[in-house]
Amino acid sequence: METCHQTRNPFSDAESPAVGVTLEHVSKNFGSLMVLKDISLTVEPGEIFVLMGPSGSGKSVLLKHIVGLELPTSGKVTVAGHDASDPATRGKVRMALVFQAGALFNSLSVYDNLALYLREHRIATEAGIREKVMRALQILSLENTARKSPSDLSGGMRKRVAIARALVQEPQLMLYDEPTSELDPVMSATISEIIATLKDEYRVTSFVVSHDRSLALSIANRVGILMGGRLLTVAPPAELRDPQDPVIADFLNPHIDVKNPRFKQLES
Amino acid sequence: MKQLIAILEGIGGTLRLLVRAVAFAPTLPRQLPRFMEQCYQIGYTTLPIVSILSFFIGGVLALQAGYSMESFGAKEFIGSLVGLSMARELGPMMVAILLAGRVGSAIAAELASMKVYQEVDALVTMNIPPERILVLPRLAAVIVMMPVLTIIANLVGWFGGAIVAHSVDFIALEPEKYFETLRRFTKFEDVANGLIKAEVFGFVVVLICCSIGLNTRGGPREIGAAVTKAVVVSLILILVLDYFLTQSLL
Ligand SMILES: Nc1ncnc2c1ncn2[C@@H]1O[C@H](COP(=O)(O)OP(=O)(O)O)[C@@H](O)[C@H]1O
Numbered sequence: 001m002e003t004c005h006q007t008r009n010p011f012s013d014a015e016s017p018a019v020g021v022t023l024e025h026v027s028k029n030f031g032s033l034m035v036l037k038d039i040s041l042t043v044e045p046g047e048i049f050v051l052m053g054p055s056g057s058g059k060s061v062l063l064k065h066i067v068g069l070e071l072p073t074s075g076k077v078t079v080a081g082h083d084a085s086d087p088a089t090r091g092k093v094r095m096a097l098v099f100q101a102g103a104l105f106n107s108l109s110v111y112d113n114l115a116l117y118l119r120e121h122r123i124a125t126e127a128g129i130r131e132k133v134m135r136a137l138q139i140l141s142l143e144n145t146a147r148k149s150p151s152d153l154s155g156g157m158r159k160r161v162a163i164a165r166a167l168v169q170e171p172q173l174m175l176y177d178e179p180t181s182e183l184d185p186v187m188s189a190t191i192s193e194i195i196a197t198l199k200d201e202y203r204v205t206s207f208v209v210s211h212d213r214s215l216a217l218s219i220a221n222r223v224g225i226l227m228g229g230r231l232l233t234v235a236p237p238a239e240l241r242d243p244q245d246p247v248i249a250d251f252l253n254p255h256i257d258v259k260n261p262r263f264k265q266l267e268s
Numbered sequence: 269m270k271q272l273i274a275i276l277e278g279i280g281g282t283l284r285l286l287v288r289a290v291a292f293a294p295t296l297p298r299q300l301p302r303f304m305e306q307c308y309q310i311g312y313t314t315l316p317i318v319s320i321l322s323f324f325i326g327g328v329l330a331l332q333a334g335y336s337m338e339s340f341g342a343k344e345f346i347g348s349l350v351g352l353s354m355a356r357e358l359g360p361m362m363v364a365i366l367l368a369g370r371v372g373s374a375i376a377a378e379l380a381s382m383k384v385y386q387e388v389d390a391l392v393t394m395n396i397p398p399e400r401i402l403v404l405p406r407l408a409a410v411i412v413m414m415p416v417l418t419i420i421a422n423l424v425g426w427f428g429g430a431i432v433a434h435s436v437d438f439i440a441l442e443p444e445k446y447f448e449t450l451r452r453f454t455k456f457e458d459v460a461n462g463l464i465k466a467e468v469f470g471f472v473v474v475l476i477c478c479s480i481g482l483n484t485r486g487g488p489r490e491i492g493a494a495v496t497k498a499v500v501v502s503l504i505l506i507l508v509l510d511y512f513l514t515q516s517l518l
């Protein structure tokens with residue numbers, strides 16, 4: 001059996017095929033606002049794909065298309081060969097999305113936030129659930145928050161709880177919306193390591209939206225750059241250390257020029 | 269024209285929500301704790317105010333009846349008037365209005381906030397249908413709690429009427445006579461009639477408030493707007509439905 005085409009379940013060691021994602025000529029309009037413009041992209045099974053781009057460029061909207069929360073105006077999104085806009089796909093492929101703002105269930109404790117998925121899908125007994133939940137909390141150094149309410153946590157902690165909640169779903173495809181924003185550098189590094197470990201040991205496909213250059217350059221297999229709803233380039237991280245395109249170069253390595261500030265350029 | 273389309277869309281969306289929620293009915297036994305929690309919420313938040321208001325409505329009915337019937341010496345029929353009005357009309361109506369104000373608004377606020385803060389989206393991506401865990405337990409709970417609340421409202425209202433009729437000087441009707449006519453004229457059908465109404469009102473209020481809450485779009489400001497809309501639509505529907513139900517149950 002070719003292990004590189006299998007995902008191993010982090011908790012149960014069960015194996016299932018690694019999943020890929022394809023976008024074919026995807027466009028999305030909100031009324032007259034064109035947010036995504038003719039995007040074609042393939043994410044290979046088991047790879048870490050990092051999508052970078054200025055805020056407002058449509059990264060979150062693109063992520064929502066992959067899990068079927070938004071439907072394309074034209075074009076098609078498939079996950080492991082299944083149409084992402086079909087609700088049944090969520091029952092066929094285990095996908096987890098880490099929302100930008102966490103989207104934790106405010107009426108539930110941190111523990112119950114993590115346990116909900118396992119309980120609703122009757123994946124384990126309460127004892128089994130406890131083990132999985134505590135393990136995921138431990139990975140993100142959150143053991144002491146189990147009984148707390150999400151509203152009592154800091155922004156960074158909520159982010160980590162959201163990641164832990166995605167981990168217990170034992171996904172084949174993990175989608176992260178800016179997982180390291182609001183985190184300190186050490187915790188950001190931990191998140192990068194988690195993403196890399198999920199790939200190396202469990203062949204989990206990861207789609208990461210991030211502004212974090214060090215994350216992108218250290219763990220990504222490929223990096224895409226989205227600007228104004230267009231996918232400008234997709235390249236291995238090595239090529240982005242020294243980009244040729246001035247627009248991309250300016251986005252990745254913005255040069256702070258006090259003598260000739262950008263906001264003055266914008267004003268004129 | 270735009271508004272008409274919005275209203276039709278709202279009705280369509282609400283019916284779809286109902287069908288989806290009902291389709292998950294077999295999961296209800298597994299959701300017993302959630303169902304119990306909702307029963308508690310509905311009962312706990314409305315029972316005290318239902319009791320207080322029923323008492324006074326029964327009392328006012330007795331006063332008005334006493335005032336108008338005393339002149340032609342028919343005051344022992346106060347019991348029948350209070351009994352029938354509470355059972356057929358005011359009990360169910362008042363419980364439904366209080367339900368809209370206390371429970372419906374809370375449901376709309378909670379679901380709207382879950383929608384705005386993407387908790388609903390999170391459920392969807394976890395393949396946990398929101399209709400199953402957010403809507404179904406509430407609908408089931410209101411079906412169970414409405415008759416209970418309405419019967420309590422009727423009883424308290426009847427006793428309120430009795431106490432007022434007895435203690436107000438110009439009426440001074442003995443409770444035995446009051447309850448004698450109440451029992452003679454208020455039939456089981458009248459009470460059952462009211463319970464059917466209450467059941468319909470309660471179900472519609474909860475369904476509407478769930479639907480409006482879950483269809484909230486935009487930012488946190490929209491939560492308040494959703495609550496207002498849910499309560500207003502509920503109240504209008506209670507009154508309109510009341511007319512048609514009364515007519516068809518006559
Ligand atoms: N549901 C929506 N309705 C209308 N406009 C939206 C919606 N979601 C996002 N947008 C718009 O799409 C653009 C891209 O948003 P988003 O994907 O969140 O950007 P980012 O790249 O920062 O994640 C923004 O201009 C935003 O206002």
Ligand SMILES: [Mg+2]
Nearest residue numbers: 059060100177
């Ligand atoms: Mg975003």
